[in-house]
Amino acid sequence: MALKAGGMVPELRAMRLMEIAARVENEYGGDLRTGLVGPLAKVRQALKRFPNIADAGADRILLFAGIAPVPAIPSNCPHVLVRIRRGQERENYSVTYREAQQAVEAEVPKSIDARSRAYLLLKRHGQTLCKRRNPKCNDCPLASCCAFATGKHRGRFTPE
Numbered sequence: 001m002a003l004k005a006g007g008m009v010p011e012l013r014a015m016r017l018m019e020i021a022a023r024v025e026n027e028y029g030g031d032l033r034t035g036l037v038g039p040l041a042k043v044r045q046a047l048k049r050f051p052n053i054a055d056a057g058a059d060r061i062l063l064f065a066g067i068a069p070v071p072a073i074p075s076n077c078p079h080v081l082v083r084i085r086r087g088q089e090r091e092n093y094s095v096t097y098r099e100a101q102q103a104v105e106a107e108v109p110k111s112i113d114a115r116s117r118a119y120l121l122l123k124r125h126g127q128t129l130c131k132r133r134n135p136k137c138n139d140c141p142l143a144s145c146c147a148f149a150t151g152k153h154r155g156r157f158t159p160e
């Protein structure tokens with residue numbers, strides 16, 4: 001009942017939650033946090049064994065659970081930073097995601113606070129202005145310094 005408000009196929013999401021709960025109980029004695037210690041690669045692998053958690057989801061958990069100041073990028077907006085810096089994003093999602101991570105790694109202080117804030121700003125910007133299919137460049141305060149909007153780099157299409 002409680003899952004019906006959260007979107008499609010609540011039965012499937014309920015099954016996933018039960019699977020996750022069972023795994024936390026069986027593999028971590030009911031305390032997932034104690035299992036998420038040790039080398040970052042090992043923790044990331046542990047997270048990715050849960051259903052529907054890929055690299056972006058693992059990064060998000062690592063950052064917002066305060067485990068490590070990884071350069072997490074909102075999974076539906078990796079294009080934002082890449083457009084600003086390079087112009088058109090890559091065809092390949094993984095490459096775009098990695099390039100966005102590299103930008104955060106290079107330019108945002110390596111702290112949980114700073115990178116959480118960067119994540120939330122990117123998410124907000126991607127949802128409101130720098131939309132995947134229809135970026136609102138004419139309304140965007142970053143347009144004058146954005147490679148995509150100024151057409152300095154390859155692949156620019158005409159924004160509305």
Ligand code: SF4
Nearest residue numbers: 130137140143146149
């Ligand atoms: S100017 Fe356009 S492409 Fe650049 S950040 Fe703003 S909305 Fe995105």
